[in-house]
Amino acid sequence: MSLTVRLLILLLAPLLVVLLGLGVRRARFSEYLNLAASIAVLLVALPLPFLGGLPTTLLGGYLLVDPLGAWVVMCVAVVYLLSSIYAIGYMRHDVHREAQLPLFYALLAGFALTMLIAPLVNSIGVYWIAIELTTLVSTFLVGFERNAESMEAAWKYIIVVSSGISLALLGTALLYWGGTFVYGQTYQLTWASLAHAAPQMPPVLLKMGFLLALIGYGTKVGLAPMHTWLPDAHSEGPAPVSAMLSGALLNTAMVGIVRFLAATDAAGQGALPHAALVILGVLSLLVGALFIVRQRQIKRLMAYSSVEHMGVLALGFGFGGTLGVAGALYHMINHSLAKPLLFFGAGNAMHHYGSKRIDDIRSVWQVFPVSGAIWLCGAVAITGAPPFGLFLSEFAILRAGWTRPYLWAAIVMLLLLIVIFVAFLNHFRAMYLAESSIAPVEHEDWYGGWRVVPMALSLVPLLVLGMWWPSSWTVLFHTIANALGATP
Template structure:
């Protein structure tokens, strides 16, 4: 299959789910259309990173199918599939009426489509538009429940993120200005043209442009201190939406930072950008650790875990080198599996106990004998404990930091990961082993198979990836490193 046909089919599946769902306006049809779209997207995305290790450009250079973009698309496809399975049971109970479901699934598929487009965009300016589009669509999903808290979270999300993205646009303009010293006033602003022009660009424009982009897209990624939208949006949106925000959207925004980091490296001015990325990564870990320790609401606990893991990703790319890149890409995949699992478990608990507070959630073993056990294993996995995949990816990033010039950051990372491990599992200890009270009521929840299946699939994958690093993936990671200008 040609690259153009492959990408066209990849985008066509969710586009059809949007159009047909809105046209037919039937709840059950919309569910199955979205699920069929998610299955098709996963089938098409799974081989993509291995088929196109060497970059291929499409649409007169406006699209690029390369190892980095394809890997992020695979992560998006995994989260989209898991979330679409879980959403069937969750949204039937969460929706106020059947009439809401076609709109929800149209927005959900549209959100997935926007995140499947952005990583494959080759124009720096069009990439900015694609990232802003993800914000506009997901805002309606964050506020979908239409209560005071969700509406406040949606407004906060769009205002904070759009403000940050505006800085990314300013940084992009500075980089374009720098490129004009090489190409003239008009040229195609692609990732490769910037890399080629970087050695001849004024260093002040290059560094300032990157730092503005780092702050702008870093806001979307949820790096501290630009993370203020993330806890509210993740905690107030429906659980499948929270999974998509954490497991897919944050990775999509990281692509722009990583590609432009390669531009500064090509110019020989990468020391400051790498240090900035490392500092933001460490600060994100500090903020995540502090708020995880004292957290009382279950979905906000997962949200601050996302801040922590985006800090780990930033450290991986900031440490750089083949080992840092490989660890970061592997961590991206593992986080895309683990975080939906945790949000699904949180969604089950919230609907069962009728509360978001962990103090109200006791006796998890009794309430959820199967999914509760999977959720607990997911909590162990997200803290980076063996034998799950996140342990292997975090250990690889630590090795990259230990062997590089930022060993201090690797030491801080290790200490904070241990603190987060203790604090995170202490919350789960209380929910599972704490004193059980008999509440006035419990809300029965249905669709057990739809709720357990995606959690089991995610946990099984995390266990396999913790015990076995597929050898064929090393060529993908090497292709990503080479595409970013990293030499062995």
């Protein structure tokens, strides 16, 4: 199968869900069509990072298929499939939503489409547009419940993120201006042309452009202190949407920061950008830890865990080096597997207990004997404990920081991860061991396999990746690190 055919399937499959779903307007047709599209997307995306002949450009240079972008696309495809399976059981729970389901699946597929396009965009200006499109589409999903809390979260999401993204646009304009000193008044600003021109740009324009892009796209990533939209959006949207926001969307914005960082490294001006990224990473871990300790709402607990893990990613890329980049890339896929599992478990609990409060969720062992066990394993995994994949990725990032000028950041990271481990699992201890007046559910038939299978599909690779780092992935990570200019 040629690369062009792969990309056509990758982009046309979710587009067909949008067009046919809105045209036919039948709930069952839409949910199964979306499921088929997500399977097709995953089958195409899984081998994409490992294809020969990369990087390559298509559509007159507007699309760039390189190992980094393909890796992020693979992460998006994984979360899209898991969320599509879970959504069938979750969205059917409320029979009053039946007429709204075609719209929901059209928006879900449209959201996936924007996230599949963004990592492959070569023009920096068009990349900004693609990221803004992810915001516009996902805003309707955040507010899909149409209650006061979800509508407030949707408005907060679009206002905060769009304001932040406007700073990224200003940073892009400054970098374009810097490129005019090399290329003249008009030229095509691509990732390659930026890296080529960066050594000859005025350093002040290069650094200011990066810092503005870091703040702008860092807002979309959810790095503290620009994270204020994230807890509300993640907690008020339907559980499949929360999984997509956390496990897929945040990576698509992080890839832009990484590409800008590579340009500053190419110019030999990477000290300040790396330091800024490390500081935001540490701050995100600190904010995540503080709010996880005192959290009282189950989905907000998962949301602040996302802030924490985006901080871990920022530290990996900020520490740099082959090991730091490899650890961050490995952390991307592990987080994309673990966070849907946690949001799915939270969705099951919220439906059964009729509450988002952690204090109201009790005796999970008895109420959910199957999915409860999987959910608890996911909670252990997300804290970075062995034998799950996040332990390996966080350990690699710690090693990268331990041998570089950011030893202080690595030490703070280790201490905060310990705090988060204790606090996060303490909430689960209360939910699992405290007594509840709600009767157990025999065989968990009330929501069916649609809500258990995707949790198991998340957990199994998390366990495998915690014990086995594929050798082909090591080669891929080294290739990406070299392309980004990382030194051993």
